[in-house]
Amino acid sequence: MASHQVTIKDIAKILGISASTVSRALKDHPDISPKTKKMVQAFAAKVHYRPNALALNLRRSKTNTIGIIIPEIVHHFFSSVLAGIDKVAYAAGYNVMICQSNEDYDREVSDAQALLDNRVDGILMSLSKTTTNFDHINGLIDNGVPVVFFDRAPEGISADRVVIDDYVGAKIATHHLISIGCKKILHLAGPQHLAIGKRRKEGYESALNEIGIDFNPDYLIKCDTRDEVFANAGKILTMANEIDGIFAVNDSTAIAAMQVLMKNGIKIPDHIAVIGFGDGPNATIAYPPLSTVEQKGIEMGKEAIQLLINQIENEEETYTPQTKVLTPVLRIRESTAKFKD
Amino acid sequence: MASHQVTIKDIAKILGISASTVSRALKDHPDISPKTKKMVQAFAAKVHYRPNALALNLRRSKTNTIGIIIPEIVHHFFSSVLAGIDKVAYAAGYNVMICQSNEDYDREVSDAQALLDNRVDGILMSLSKTTTNFDHINGLIDNGVPVVFFDRAPEGISADRVVIDDYVGAKIATHHLISIGCKKILHLAGPQHLAIGKRRKEGYESALNEIGIDFNPDYLIKCDTRDEVFANAGKILTMANEIDGIFAVNDSTAIAAMQVLMKNGIKIPDHIAVIGFGDGPNATIAYPPLSTVEQKGIEMGKEAIQLLINQIENEEETYTPQTKVLTPVLRIRESTAKFKD
DNA sequence: AACGACTCCGCAAACGTTTGCGTTAAAAAG
DNA sequence: CTTTTTAACGCAAACGTTTGCGGAGTCGTT
Numbered sequence: 001m002a003s004h005q006v007t008i009k010d011i012a013k014i015l016g017i018s019a020s021t022v023s024r025a026l027k028d029h030p031d032i033s034p035k036t037k038k039m040v041q042a043f044a045a046k047v048h049y050r051p052n053a054l055a056l057n058l059r060r061s062k063t064n065t066i067g068i069i070i071p072e073i074v075h076h077f078f079s080s081v082l083a084g085i086d087k088v089a090y091a092a093g094y095n096v097m098i099c100q101s102n103e104d105y106d107r108e109v110s111d112a113q114a115l116l117d118n119r120v121d122g123i124l125m126s127l128s129k130t131t132t133n134f135d136h137i138n139g140l141i142d143n144g145v146p147v148v149f150f151d152r153a154p155e156g157i158s159a160d161r162v163v164i165d166d167y168v169g170a171k172i173a174t175h176h177l178i179s180i181g182c183k184k185i186l187h188l189a190g191p192q193h194l195a196i197g198k199r200r201k202e203g204y205e206s207a208l209n210e211i212g213i214d215f216n217p218d219y220l221i222k223c224d225t226r227d228e229v230f231a232n233a234g235k236i237l238t239m240a241n242e243i244d245g246i247f248a249v250n251d252s253t254a255i256a257a258m259q260v261l262m263k264n265g266i267k268i269p270d271h272i273a274v275i276g277f278g279d280g281p282n283a284t285i286a287y288p289p290l291s292t293v294e295q296k297g298i299e300m301g302k303e304a305i306q307l308l309i310n311q312i313e314n315e316e317e318t319y320t321p322q323t324k325v326l327t328p329v330l331r332i333r334e335s336t337a338k339f340k341d
Numbered sequence: 342m343a344s345h346q347v348t349i350k351d352i353a354k355i356l357g358i359s360a361s362t363v364s365r366a367l368k369d370h371p372d373i374s375p376k377t378k379k380m381v382q383a384f385a386a387k388v389h390y391r392p393n394a395l396a397l398n399l400r401r402s403k404t405n406t407i408g409i410i411i412p413e414i415v416h417h418f419f420s421s422v423l424a425g426i427d428k429v430a431y432a433a434g435y436n437v438m439i440c441q442s443n444e445d446y447d448r449e450v451s452d453a454q455a456l457l458d459n460r461v462d463g464i465l466m467s468l469s470k471t472t473t474n475f476d477h478i479n480g481l482i483d484n485g486v487p488v489v490f491f492d493r494a495p496e497g498i499s500a501d502r503v504v505i506d507d508y509v510g511a512k513i514a515t516h517h518l519i520s521i522g523c524k525k526i527l528h529l530a531g532p533q534h535l536a537i538g539k540r541r542k543e544g545y546e547s548a549l550n551e552i553g554i555d556f557n558p559d560y561l562i563k564c565d566t567r568d569e570v571f572a573n574a575g576k577i578l579t580m581a582n583e584i585d586g587i588f589a590v591n592d593s594t595a596i597a598a599m600q601v602l603m604k605n606g607i608k609i610p611d612h613i614a615v616i617g618f619g620d621g622p623n624a625t626i627a628y629p630p631l632s633t634v635e636q637k638g639i640e641m642g643k644e645a646i647q648l649l650i651n652q653i654e655n656e657e658e659t660y661t662p663q664t665k666v667l668t669p670v671l672r673i674r675e676s677t678a679k680f681k682d
Numbered sequence: 683a684a685c686g687a688c689t690c691c692g693c694a695a696a697c698g699t700t701t702g703c704g705t706t707a708a709a710a711a712g
Numbered sequence: 713c714t715t716t717t718t719a720a721c722g723c724a725a726a727c728g729t730t731t732g733c734g735g736a737g738t739c740g741t742t
Contacts, residue, residue, distance in 0.1 A: 005460075008698065008699065008700095009698070017722085018722045018723080019698085020699095020700075020722065021720085021721055023699065023701085024700090031719075032721080033720055033721085036720080036721085048480075050454070050457065050458055051458070052460065052698050052699070053458040054460050054697085054698075055699045055700090055727090056698080056699060056700085058393075058396055058399050058697090058726095058727050058728070059698080059699050059700060059727050060699090060700080065438075073423045073424050074417070074423075076417070079414045079415045079420045082415075083413070083414050083441070086414065086441050090448075095438060095455055096439060097436060097437070097439075098438075098439045099436070099437075107431075116346075117392070117393070117394040118395070118436065119346075119393065119394065119395055252626075255626050282622065285593075285596055285623050285626055285627055286626055287600075287603075287628025348727095348728055348729090349730095350728070360728085360729080361691080361693080361694095361729095361730080361731075362690085362691060364729065364731085365691090368730095371689095374689075374690060377691085392729075395727085395728075396727070396728035398697095399696095399698070399699095399727090399729080400728080401729090
């Protein structure tokens, strides 16, 4: 029944004055007499008047809302990015509208359209794995919507982006294995047509080269999910006697690998040291606790939204896009505890 | 620079007809002649006309947006609820606006206010741990905003809610321990002033009673985080010889407990069987893989949004609030593999 | 020839604000 | 006692839509 939020017009009618006077009184405009102000403000407070954001937004073509397109929410890395975004967005007075593409291209473009339709002030996005066409984001940019990418950014599009340095991260991880004595390191790799898989593999290769070891194609297995690890268990186990270290493209596959190795009596890290990439909560939960490089989701979120807000609020001059790259930091745990002389 | 999304008025001006005609032509109104329709529709398509959602929302006081207030996003359970919500919301044509309270009461009320200001069509929420005053949600309800609670719902407020049956879940878990031979079961409990902690403890107690065992206060330790487990490690270890099972109020504490036990040479499940509550991804990652009861986040999200949509779309008559309770299901893994005769 | 019935379209109000400008009355200046 | 200033307020347009109503013009019926 209430069903009717009180409006400025209502107040005006009841108080017998005009809507413009009410509006000005509420914002302390000098043209309004002190008594009128007091009266209006007191009454507004009494009836819990709140401005209608829809009307405001329409009037000033500004929604104070930023849109987010994220591949999937149920993923520790992405949800921690969200947490980082949310924190500074809230502090700066912005609301967030979150869309999840579910790694689906069509959904991604429809999300972009929806955010555009709702006139968000800016968009933060991370590409879906299936996105190869960028018309929708060019559409956003053509419409003057500020966009910044995080983690997964398109090639060849001029926009702000914040990413982590996969190449360096992989290098750090591999060097760590080397530093504890590993010489024959297996790499469980992601798909090489994706930047992330490719760069991590390159970092691994480069670290090996730096100490004079040539990349051995036998020491690379394409598998980047738990299921794939189990599917490749046989292959991994036959190599187990030969290798002394594993660098996995992400934590889940590192952990799965540890699970198959241990189930077959191979000791970690005594026999084989293992390191992952990502540092979700899984790493500390695993047995043995997994060494890894931390991906800094929260920080990434904060940087991204900060870039976006800057872009929104200084939209006067022409903006030259920036790229922030975060370097992952090594987290040493028991899966690579020093085990050789 | 584009900076100006094309509007109905623009189209009208260019085509030399009125805005109302354009509007009607776009929605195939019978009053418009076929040629005019074709002309308008063709032109609108050419310039990529898209209706301004702000204006639409204002006009029909309907935003097609539902608001969500969630304690924290970086939490597997909550993010899977979000995933469930998102899935059916998207299918039904709604956008979602997500606010995270960070378990903070003040933030929760400010979030509620923001959603109200933005005239969301309905609100889905899960209470922050620090919320004891419910004025803000009564405010929402008084304003006629449909609200449904999930997981953490307020007592004494008449509203839809979907929760899981903590009591039964705890009972199932405890009975499972009993079924494999455990007689002396330690309970790592949550705070008893919170419903969740209390009901899980009661379920545990009831299961024991059903097989004629009295609740032994010595077998209850208040600790529900990893850190608390480590802080109570001494206490737990001194009991380790005496007990044969542990039921923990959630998976993280169950896993932490396994970690301290194993580090001290106690075998799981041979010596002590362990079961948790929640079934996040941690459970399968743990060593040994953790038995637990599954909390069904996705399903909870789907049910909740469905309830909300029903409420939004049949808002004619007076609505009598429902409560859906989901019963958790047992997931047996190695941490409770049968170990006694 | 006149009248009704259609067809097709435009006017204007409305949603809730904000704001430039004009208006009124009282106060200050001459 | 005029005239100008100033204080305090209201009108109306605007943001982009939708929609009830009315108005032209056309056609068909008597």
